[in-house]
Amino acid sequence: MPSKDDILRSAEVTEGPDRAPHRSLFRAAGLSEEDIEQPLIGIANSWNEIVPGHIHLDELAKEVKEGVREAGGTPLEFNTIAVDDGIAMGHDGMRMSLPSREIIADSVELMASAHKLDGIVALASCDKIVPGMLLAIARLDIPAVVVTGGHMEAGEFDDEPVDLASVFEGVSKYREGEFSEEDLYQLECTACPGAGSCAGMFTANTMACVTETLGLSWTECATTGALDSRKRDIARKSGQRILDLVYNDIRPSEFLTEEAFENAVTVDLALGGSTNTMLHVPAIAQEAGIDLTLSDFEAIAEKTPHLAHMSPAGPWRMEHLRDDGGVPGVLSRLEDLLNTECPTVDGKTIQERIQDADVKGTVIQSREDPVHKGGGLAVLRGNIAPDGAVVKAAAVDENMRQFTGSARVFNSQQAALNAIDEGEINPGDVIVIRYEGPKGGPGMPEMLEPTAKVSGSPRLSGKVALITDGRFSGATRGAAIGHISPEAAAGGLIALVEEGDTVEIDIPNSRLHLDVPKSELAERAESWSPPEVDTVGVLERYAAMATSADKGGVLTVPEQDTPDIDLVESIDSQ
Structure with missing residues (x-):
């Protein structure tokens, strides 16, 4: 076995006379001589007592830590935050959800880098937490395994x-x-x-399936339930496996390849997953040095059928997908569309996962008899969304896939909710909610509440569309088109829509169009100016640094051509 100094990052803080103070602090934390000499494995846990998808992660962490110890490592658990999107939904709290993704990523990066951890096992379940962990793992590129916490029944x-x-x-x-x-x-x-991420193919479970397809979690991890004894077994095996990855220097960059991301998008489209993946997957790819855009989703959707009619649009939940072969079952249906030599953290290739699949065909339909011939997610473009907009096509009624309606315009989600509650929305309307993008919201809040109120209304369901520069929950169904880019706050054309304008939606032909003459739009543009956004703290920083939805809503560092201080002037003033 190679020496510790050759393999382990932790040698920087544990080896040699100069590190006596560091070892002293480790001893104060309860580590023994043997513990300090072994590989230090960070257990990045998002456990808390608020989020149902996370309330059991403390127990799974115990299994992970036991696996690490059995394999000769020292587990060091630390925590990060987790926002429950369902509880945050429908009020200002939802603005905090997407920014939390960046904070999760940053916190894991900071802990791993500051303490020179040799590897990471990440435990997470819900909407922004799994993507946040994956962003950190791609950024750090130290050996890592993800244990997604599993779905509730x-x-x-x-x-x-x-x-x-x-x-x-x-x-x-x-x-x-x-x-x-x-x-x-x-x-x-x-x-x-009970415990677990919500039971349908919403964002949390979609991201779990994406993680498994990328090869960063154990086979069948995504569809093994939160309280299933097999999840504990997966957690323990993941803890054991991280030591193999550390000693063999197998890093996330070996899994997060262009081919692996293409596989993940293919599975996502076949499952009719959450539109939020069209924010998260490109963001993760960017951290891994891969250029993945909405155009790639479009290209892959052209050849990928929608195979599983999952909730919210269909009758099947995660337990049904599990019993019908899980992610390996979906992979087996898509074999010729995939890069099957991609490796995974449990040592299998995608091809080997396919060989072990047991598909019964109850939930995962055949390619010859798909739910839809095209992928479950679609990208729309047009004058109102030149950089793209997204829709969960799998969750749209057939009669709404081509729809022309009259615009009802709202400058916030709350204003639209008030109009729906007061009966002011009628069949044939297109609800336009703007200034809810990454910068304009700020924070790009999800809009499950207005879409659910429309979908749950016999008077409006299947007769009203909604378009927004904000985003939707994975639980959204209906003609709900989000991520319109550029957003209104950045001067996107959605800022110029007026009451009564005609909006044309054509999902089969990937088109979203505002039927207003260019000359009229030019006149409106002359008098437009972005509204002031009154924010403080994390939202102020997010609004200043966030990219548009088509670029993943990630944070960028503003360019600074000159120093903040003129040194000559500063000296002269002394």
């Missing part, structure tokens, strides 16, 4: 499976008299029965 209401999306839509049904108060209460109490 579906609830049951009126003998039908239900999940969080069902509750959001239930609110609309209650307001319109379809549900009694008791109905809504019973749904509330049964839809989310």
Whole structure:
């Protein structure tokens, strides 16, 4: 075995006389001589007592740590934050969700770099936390394994499976008299029965499937439930495996290749995953040095069928996908579209994962009989979205895939919610919500509440569209088109839409068009100016540094051509 100095980053803080103070502090933290000499493995845990997808991660961490110890390493657990998108939904708290992704990534990077950890096992479940961990792992490029925490089981209401999306839509049904108060209460109490990420193919579970396809988590990790005993086994094996990766210097860059990202997008499209992946996956690719854009999603969608009719659009939840072969089952249906020699952290290639797959065909349909011939996500372009807009095509009613309607314009999500609640939205309308992008929001809040109110309304469902420079929850269904780029705050044409304008949506032909003459738009542009955004703290920083949605909403450092201080002037003034 190579010497510790040759392999381990931690030797910088544990070896030699000059590091006696460092070792002294490790001893104060409870480490023994043997602990200090072994590889130091960071257990990056997003456990907290707020998020259902994370409340069990402390127990999974115990399994990971035991696996690390069994393999001859020293586990050092630390925590990062986790925002629950469902609890943050529908109020100003949702502006904090996307910025939290960057804070998670930064915190993991800071802890691993400051303490010279040799490897990372990341535990995470929900919407921005898994992407945040992956951003850090790509950025650090030290040996790493991800343990996604697993899904909660579906609830049951009126003998039908239900999940969080069902509750959001239930609110609309209650307001319109379809549900009694008791109905809504019973749904509330049964839809989310316990620990785990919400049961449908929402953002958390989509990102778990993406992580498994990228090769950074164990085979079947994505579809093994939060409280399934097999998840504990995966956690322990992941802890054991990280030592092999460390000693053999196998880094995330060996998994995060262009071919692996193409595989991940293909699986995402086949599953009809969350539109949020079109923010997260390009951002992760960028950290890995891979140029992945919406154009790549478009190209892959042209040849990728939608194979699994998952909630929120369809009847299937994660437990059903698990029982039908999980991610390996999806891979097996797509074999000729994939780069099957890509490696994975458990030592298998994608081809070997395919060989072990057991597909029954209940949930994962055949290529000859797909849910839709095209991928479950689509990119739309046109005068209102020259840099692109995204839609979960798999969750759009057939009669809404081509739709022309009259614009109802709102400068915030709350204004649109008020109009929906007051019955001011009618069939044939296109709800336009703007100034909710990365800079304009700021924070690009999700909009499950307005989409759920439309989808849950018999009067409006399948008869109203919504377009926005904000984004949607993975639980959103219906003709909901988001990520319009450029956003309104950056001078995008969505800022010029007026009440009554005609908006044309054509998903089969990837088109989104505002039917207003150029001369009229030019006149409107003359009098337009961006509204002032009154923010402080993290949102102020995010608004100043965030890129547009088509570039992943990542943060960039503003260019600075000259120093802040003129040294000559400073000296002269003394």
